[in-house]
Amino acid sequence: MEINIKHKTIICPICQRDDSVQKITAAVSSGTMTGSFSGPTSTFTSDGNSFKPGFGFTTVSGSARSDLAKLLSPPPKPKERRYNQGCGAATLWFVVLLGGFILIAVVLGEVLGEMGGIFVGALIICGIGIVYAVQERDYRKNELPELMRAYRKGMKRWERAYYCYRDDIVFDPNDGKTCSPDSLITDFYYSDMVR
Numbered sequence: 001m002e003i004n005i006k007h008k009t010i011i012c013p014i015c016q017r018d019d020s021v022q023k024i025t026a027a028v029s030s031g032t033m034t035g036s037f038s039g040p041t042s043t044f045t046s047d048g049n050s051f052k053p054g055f056g057f058t059t060v061s062g063s064a065r066s067d068l069a070k071l072l073s074p075p076p077k078p079k080e081r082r083y084n085q086g087c088g089a090a091t092l093w094f095v096v097l098l099g100g101f102i103l104i105a106v107v108l109g110e111v112l113g114e115m116g117g118i119f120v121g122a123l124i125i126c127g128i129g130i131v132y133a134v135q136e137r138d139y140r141k142n143e144l145p146e147l148m149r150a151y152r153k154g155m156k157r158w159e160r161a162y163y164c165y166r167d168d169i170v171f172d173p174n175d176g177k178t179c180s181p182d183s184l185i186t187d188f189y190y191s192d193m194v195r
């Protein structure tokens, strides 16, 4: 019995050859090095007048990615929230708003009296909060689904894209679209996003 495997050769649309192309998923995984290094280190420190030798033992571990592998990484996932906030940013905002509230209340308090200042200050801060919440809702309702759609398309493109080492170009064998590794995110993965 004869087994026939049809092998479709992928050729680069620029140089029309197949000898230096690699799937970028493979290029990315082969460009990631994981391991650790440890060994003795020696240093010299100077206090201005004399040099002091120092000895130590250093361990470096983790994974390092080559620059190319970094450029060929999959498209970035859209942010879940319009205003990306970690705990630190949230705390900062709280402090800024509280500070703003006190400042407004004190300044307006001179004119409107203490209670008037507090009332108007609270009103302004609430207004800012409402604007923020509306923008956040708008992002999640309208922008995020659009971005997620583009992201899924981008991921599919990433999965089937190839890289030509000769021309330093990424291409999609499906439609022959090419792109320099520097502008992949905007011109290749998210290229059909309306801006």
Ligand SMILES: [Zn+2]
Residues within 6 Å of the ligand: 012, 013, 014, 015, 016, 017, 164, 165, 166, 167
């Ligand atoms: Zn080529």
